[in-house]
Amino acid sequence: MADVITAPLPELDPDGVFARRSGHEQVVYCQDESSGLRAIIAVYSTALGPALGGTRFYPYRDETAALGDVLRLSRAMAYKSAVAGLDLGGGKAVIIGDPARVKTEALLRAYGRFVQALGGRYVTACDIGTTERDMDVVARESQYVTGRSREAGGAGDSxxxxxxxxxxxxxxxxxxxxxxxxxxxxxxxxxxxxxxxxxxxxxxxxxxxxxxxxxxxxxxxxxxxxxxxxxxxxxxxxxxxxxxxxxxxxxxxxxxxxxxxxxxxxxxxxxxxxxxxxxxxxxxxxxxxxxxxxxxxxxxxxGGLIQVADEIGGFAFGRAKARAARIFxxxxxxxxxxxxxxxxxxxxxxxxxxxxxxxxxxxxxxxxxx
Ligand SMILES: NC(=O)c1ccc[n+]([C@@H]2O[C@H](COP(=O)([O-])OP(=O)(O)OC[C@H]3O[C@@H](n4cnc5c(N)ncnc54)[C@H](O)[C@@H]3O)[C@@H](O)[C@H]2O)c1
Missing domain, CATH: 3.40.50.720 (NAD(P)-binding Rossmann-like Domain)
Incomplete structure (x- = not known):
């Protein structure tokens, strides 16, 4: 599928190695054998602030497919934040695997530790295959998490x-x-x-x-x-x-x-x-x-990005809604x-x-x- 962002990404190298010309600042492979975690975190840009973007948990056919997706999605997040007027850059993460079969507390917490290790350059949230409850679990290992449940003080359903x-x-x-x-x-x-x-x-x-x-x-x-x-x-x-x-x-x-x-x-x-x-x-x-x-x-x-971004400073629904009104x-x-x-x-x-x-x-x- 073509990306909405009109400039095409360069093709990935045939051996699946990260394409240097894609313009991304940082791409991190994360692996934890005991929990079975295999994830890739991509930071496209921190020009405007920490790179915010959700975690997609999906049974990719291989690492090349996962890499292509995370590179494309992280760039799209940078553009979305920039046009929305947020002080945030663009990032995204993918966890490789079928969430219905392999998602466990240990795996999510292992992932949280990798997010934490980036020291706030990347802030995570929900995406396909992850929920607010999952973000509550990831947040037990990292302070750089949004999209948590309302009960946990988060922004809730975006x-x-x-x-x-x-x-x-x-x-x-x-x-x-x-x-x-x-x-x-x-x-x-x-x-x-x-x-x-x-x-x-x-x-x-x-x-x-x-x-x-x-x-x-x-x-x-x-x-x-x-x-x-x-x-x-x-x-x-x-x-x-x-x-x-x-x-x-x-x-x-x-x-x-x-x-x-x-x-x-x-x-x-x-x-x-x-x-x-x-x-x-x-x-x-x-x-x-x-x-x-x-x-x-x-x-x-x-609006959903604006909702979860608001959680970074302590979620206030009224403030987030006023900001989403500016989409007009x-x-x-x-x-x-x-x-x-x-x-x-x-x-x-x-x-x-x-x-x-x-x-x-x-x-x-x-x-x-x-
Ligand atoms: N949830 C958010 O905050 C958010 C934020 C930004 C973008 N989006 C995007 O909005 C879209 C919808 O997200 P959602 O959270 O409502 O997902 P969802 O899974 O809750 O709803 C998707 C709905 O689309 C239906 N559907 C599937 N194929 C269809 C088809 N061919 N024709 C008509 N309906 C079909 C499904 O049955 C389902 O009811 C997705 O593309 C998502 O990426 C969601």
């Missing part, structure tokens, strides 16, 4: 502000496309009603939109329809995309935008919570050719830059991120006495 932030991005997109930051009466198709999607549906109903949903998990769809009887369900995701909707909100898997899915779309705007939505560069071109306004995923879904202004800025430079919004977001990272990193040339 889908809460992810969904809220997506609505802010949608409002800015509506203003750009339709002249008013208002979703009243708009027909919005939400693909995937898991943690993010179902919260998003609630916000949209409240905003007066007419909502259509699709999810292969029938129980999730039924739960949404029971809670919001005014919502309707499409037969499947193809039917949702082909429906007469104004806005398509992908909230399921990455890679949902390719030439075939973009051709199906009736919507004028794409704005959703899913990560890595663009499967190919040609999908981005097709979106532009068809004049469909695409809000870059990492701009729209930064960020989306505006991205669309403004795209218009000014005559480039797609995804490229504009990348440029804004790169600009902020290089401008703030340059401040280090100003010497401070201790």
């Amino acid at each position: 889908s809460e502000l992810t969904a809220y932030g997506v609505v802010q991005a949608m409002l800015a997109a509506a203003e750009h496309a339709w002249g008013e930051a208002d979703l009243t009466g708009r027909r919005i198709g939400v693909e995937g009603v898991g943690k993010v999607g179902r919260r998003l549906v609630g916000h949209l109903v409240e905003a007066g939109a007419s909502v259509l949903v699709a999810d292969p998990d029938r129980a999730s769809v039924s739960a949404v329809l029971a809670r919001y009887p005014q919502v309707t369900a499409a037969a499947d995701e193809h039917a949702l995309r082909r429906a007469e909707i104004d806005l398509y909100a992908p909230c399921a898997l990455g890679g949902c935008l390719d030439e075939s899915t973009v051709s199906e779309l009736h919507a004028e705007i794409v704005c959703g919570g899913a990560n890595n939505q663009l499967a190919t560069e040609r999908a981005q071109k097709l979106l532009s050719d068809r004049r469909i306004l695409y809000i870059p995923d990492y701009v729209a879904n930064a 202004d960020t989306t505006r800025a991205v669309l403004g830059r795209a218009g000014a430079d005559g480039i797609p919004p995804a490229v504009a977001a990348d440029r804004l991120a790169q600009q902020r990272m290089s401008e703030i990193a340059a401040l280090r040339s100003i010497h401070l006495t201790a």
